[in-house]
Structures are given as structure tokens and as C-alpha cells.
Amino acid sequence: MIAAKDVGKRFGDAADGVTAIANISMNIAEGEFVSLLGPSGCGKSTFLRCLAGLEQTTGGTLLVDGKPIEGPPERLGMAFQRDALLDWMNVLDNVLLPADFSGGRRREFEPRARELLKMAGLSGFVQAYPRTLSGGMRQRVAMCRSLLLEPRLLLMDEPFGALDALTRDQLNVDLHRLWTQLRMTVVFVTHSISEAIFLSSRIVVFSPRPGTVIEDIQVELPDERRLAVRETEPFGRYSRHVRGLFENMGLLHD
Ligand SMILES: Nc1ncnc2c1ncn2[C@@H]1O[C@H](COP(=O)(O)OP(=O)(O)OP(=O)(O)O)[C@@H](O)[C@H]1O
Numbered sequence: 202m203i204a205a206k207d208v209g210k211r212f213g214d215a216a217d218g219v220t221a222i223a224n225i226s227m228n229i230a231e232g233e234f235v236s237l238l239g240p241s242g243c244g245k246s247t248f249l250r251c252l253a254g255l256e257q258t259t260g261g262t263l264l265v266d267g268k269p270i271e272g273p274p275e276r277l278g279m280a281f282q283r284d285a286l287l288d289w290m291n292v293l294d295n296v297l298l299p300a301d302f303s304g305g306r307r308r309e310f311e312p313r314a315r316e317l318l319k320m321a322g323l324s325g326f327v328q329a330y331p332r333t334l335s336g337g338m339r340q341r342v343a344m345c346r347s348l349l350l351e352p353r354l355l356l357m358d359e360p361f362g363a364l365d366a367l368t369r370d371q372l373n374v375d376l377h378r379l380w381t382q383l384r385m386t387v388v389f390v391t392h393s394i395s396e397a398i399f400l401s402s403r404i405v406v407f408s409p410r411p412g413t414v415i416e417d418i419q420v421e422l423p424d425e426r427r428l429a430v431r432e433t434e435p436f437g438r439y440s441r442h443v444r445g446l447f448e449n450m451g452l453l454h455d
């Protein structure tokens with residue numbers, strides 16, 4: 202579905218600019234859940250924005266379904282660290298926003314919006330306004346919004362980064378369950394080693410800027426992810442391995 206070959210992105214001109222990413226190569230198949238893990242400033246968001254068609258690459262080739270990206274791909278869903286809910290719209294209207302933008306298809310999508318909110322445990326909050334919700338509830342609403350148009354490709358940029366640890370754990374479980382049910386392709390940016398292992402079928406580790414792929418790790422854990430998987434030996438092995446990569450890059454030490 203996604204084919205990146207030697208992708209680079211430079212901001213600014215040759216004399217006075219920043220190379221955010223360099224020589225990024227990876228292929229992502231339909232239905233994979235891939236986490237991009239790397240230090241702050243290594244270009245994870247930049248790469249995601251290139252995939253979303255919001256930013257143009259300056260080197261290499263980046264294809265979705267075999268075609269160069271010119272603007273946002275069809276059936277794209279996005280979720281960000283800040284939830285981007287509109288304060289003056291209730292929960293249902295916030296979730297339905299993408300249907301408004303896609304040619305006034307609110308009525309068509311309202312049953313799905315309600316169903317997603319139910320799946321997210323928010324049935325009782327359909328009419329509520331964002332300011333009356335907790336951070337975790339807001340992020341759930343944002344997740345429902347990103348799923349409204351049944352995306353084939355879901356791009357998530359640290360969606361749970363601002364949440365407390367317990368809420369984040371719960372949302373990890375919920376997101377993983379949604380992914381096993383819907384099987385859309387997900388590219389998920391995170392700083393958290395354990396979040397990446399818990400959620401992903403594959404982890405791509407980036408170097409410091411200019412970001413490039415250090416290692417591409419296939420994660421093999423039971424399909425049904427329970428939080429207790431984090432205490433198992435295989436999980437510990439992945440965790441030690443990834444930590445070792447960061448130690449070798451000089452980004453972590455005791
Ligand atoms: N629009 C822009 N103009 C100029 N430089 C930019 C722009 N966007 C990003 N950069 C630079 O590109 C580099 C990579 O930024 P990016 O936001 O992709 O990193 P990141 O890996 O997502 O970091 P973090 O984990 O902190 O979110 C940084 O040095 C940043 O300053």
C-alpha cells in the first residue's frame with residue numbers, strides 16, 4: 202500500500218535549511234499496524250505529513266497504491282496529539298465533521314457516528330460539549346472522528362501523548378481492539394517503547410535527525426492483546442532490544 206524509497210525532506214534552502222528526514226525506505230502492506238519510534242525531532246511527524254499529502258518530499262519516491270502522493274490520499278483518517286475538537290460543536294457534530302467536508306453526507310453517516318461513539322463508551326455523551334469532557338474522553342471522540350469515513354489508511358501522530366498513564370493504557374487496548382475488527386492500515390507515531398510494542402505488528406525505529414530507518418522489527422505477540430502481555434518474556438525481549446538500539450545511539454543511559 203505504501204512504498205517509500207530513499208525518501209528525504211529538507212525544509213528551507215540549501216544554505217540555510219534543515220534536513221528532517223533522509224533516505225527513508227519502507228514498504229507497508231494493507232492491514233499492517235506500523236509504529237514509527239524515534240527521538241524528538243527526528244522527523245516522524247514530517248514523514249507522516251508527507252504520507253498525508255500535507256508536505257512534499259524533496260527526495261526519493263513515496264507511493265500510495267503505486268501512485269505518487271498528490272494531496273491527501275482517499276479514505277484517509279488522521280489523529281493528532283492535540284485532539285482538534287471544536288468547542289462550539291457537541292460530540293456527535295464533532296465526529297460528523299469529516300462527513301460535512303465530504304460533500305454534506307451527515308445524514309448518511311450519523312448512524313455510523315453513533316455506533317462508533319457507542320463502541321468508544323460515549324453513548325451517554327453524544328450531546329455533550331468538548332469542554333465538559335476529560336482528556337481521555339476527548340481523545341476517544343477524536344478517534345471516532347478519524348474512523349468515521351472508514352479509512353483505509355489511518356495516520357496517528359502521538360494521539361495519546363498528553364494523557365495520563367492509566368487512560369493511555371485503556372486507549373491502547375481499545376485502539377488495538379478496533380484495529381483487529383476493522384483492519385485498516387495504521388501508521389502510528391510514538392515515543393513510548395512499550396506503547397509501540399503493545400500496539401504494533403511492526404516497529405520502525407528512526408535515528409536522530411536527519412531521521413532514517415535504523416531497524417525494522419516484526420512484532421509477534423498473541424493477536425488478542427491484553428495489558429498483561431507486557432509482563433511476558435517475549436514482550437520483555439522486544440523491550441530490551443529496542444532500548445538497546447536507543448542506548449547504542451547514545452540517547453539513553455543509566
Ligand atoms: N514546517 C517546517 N519548517 C521548517 N522546519 C521544520 C518544519 N517542520 C519540521 N521541521 C524541522 O524538521 C525536524 C523534524 O521535525 P518533526 O516534527 O518531524 O520531528 P518529530 O520526530 O515529529 O519530533 P517530536 O517527536 O518532537 O514530535 C525538526 O528539526 C523541525 O524543526
Ligand SMILES: [Mg+2]
Nearest residue numbers: 245246247358
Ligand atoms: Mg512529532
